[in-house]
Amino acid sequence: MKKTGWLLLIASVFVLAGCGVNALPSKDPWYAQHYFIMQDFERNLYRGLTDNGRLEFQKVYWAERAPAAKAEFDKRVAYCVEAFRRENASQPWNTDRGRVYILNGRPASVEHAQNDNWAMQSGRGSAMTGAAGVDARAGEDIQANTLEVWSYPYAQYLVAYAFAFQAPNKWKAVTSTSGGARFIGELETQSRTMTWAPKDPEGYARKLEELKTIL
Numbered sequence: 720m721k722k723t724g725w726l727l728l729i730a731s732v733f734v735l736a737g738c739g740v741n742a743l744p745s746k747d748p749w750y751a752q753h754y755f756i757m758q759d760f761e762r763n764l765y766r767g768l769t770d771n772g773r774l775e776f777q778k779v780y781w782a783e784r785a786p787a788a789k790a791e792f793d794k795r796v797a798y799c800v801e802a803f804r805r806e807n808a809s810q811p812w813n814t815d816r817g818r819v820y821i822l823n824g825r826p827a828s829v830e831h832a833q834n835d836n837w838a839m840q841s842g843r844g845s846a847m848t849g850a851a852g853v854d855a856r857a858g859e860d861i862q863a864n865t866l867e868v869w870s871y872p873y874a875q876y877l878v879a880y881a882f883a884f885q886a887p888n889k890w891k892a893v894t895s896t897s898g899g900a901r902f903i904g905e906l907e908t909q910s911r912t913m914t915w916a917p918k919d920p921e922g923y924a925r926k927l928e929e930l931k932t933i934l
Contacts, residue, residue, distance in 0.1 A: 749777050751813050752796060755822045756915040764927055772933040779926050783917040791914070795821045805888045815892040816867075819880050822910050823871055826880075832866035873906040 765776055781789050803811040812821055869880045882890040917923035
């Protein structure tokens with residue numbers, strides 16, 4: 720499907736997505752911040768650990784990953800703090816757009832639908848690049864934009880995330896009947912298993928198992 724085709728479909732038919740952001744952890748700041756990039760087995764193990772075990776998990780998690788991965792993570796979190804603080808002042812990354820940004824990084828392009836006529840204006844990622852983009856988004860006129868679409872390349876496809884504005888200051892993930900959302904799961908799995916992969920998966924798994932014995 721051509722890009723213009725899925726944009727029109729998103730503009731005409733969309734349903735609230737069950738992305739589960741409202742059910743994400745919030746009382747444990749570290750877990751809330753890392754939840755998006757963790758794999759299921761890591762989440763399950765973390766939840767079953769003692770308080771001391773969780774503190775050790777946090778140390779092991781980044782010790783087993785490349786420094787470049789930690790630097791990239793910190794960079795994405797810093798962006799979320801500036802860009803999405805209107806939605807969640809205490810945990811800006813714990814928002815629908817924050818979740819996607821931390822997991823997948825800067826989108827290749829950003830599209831906006833404005834007012835009620837769904838006129839598309841292409842940002843081509845300009846709102847996501849550097850300090851200028853952060854400043855622009857921090858002061859964005861959220862009343863003027865009613866739909867925001869982020870696109871990411873995946874294999875030979877273009878994967879699209881759509882966010883609809885909900886008064887007074889929320890942007891909620893939505894799904895559409897367009898083909899742009901078809902490979903979201905595959906893209907997210909790729910991000911978790913490649914961008915955020917440990918250096919030695921087997922050694923990492925053994926160290927996590929040892930954490931279960933910490934009281």
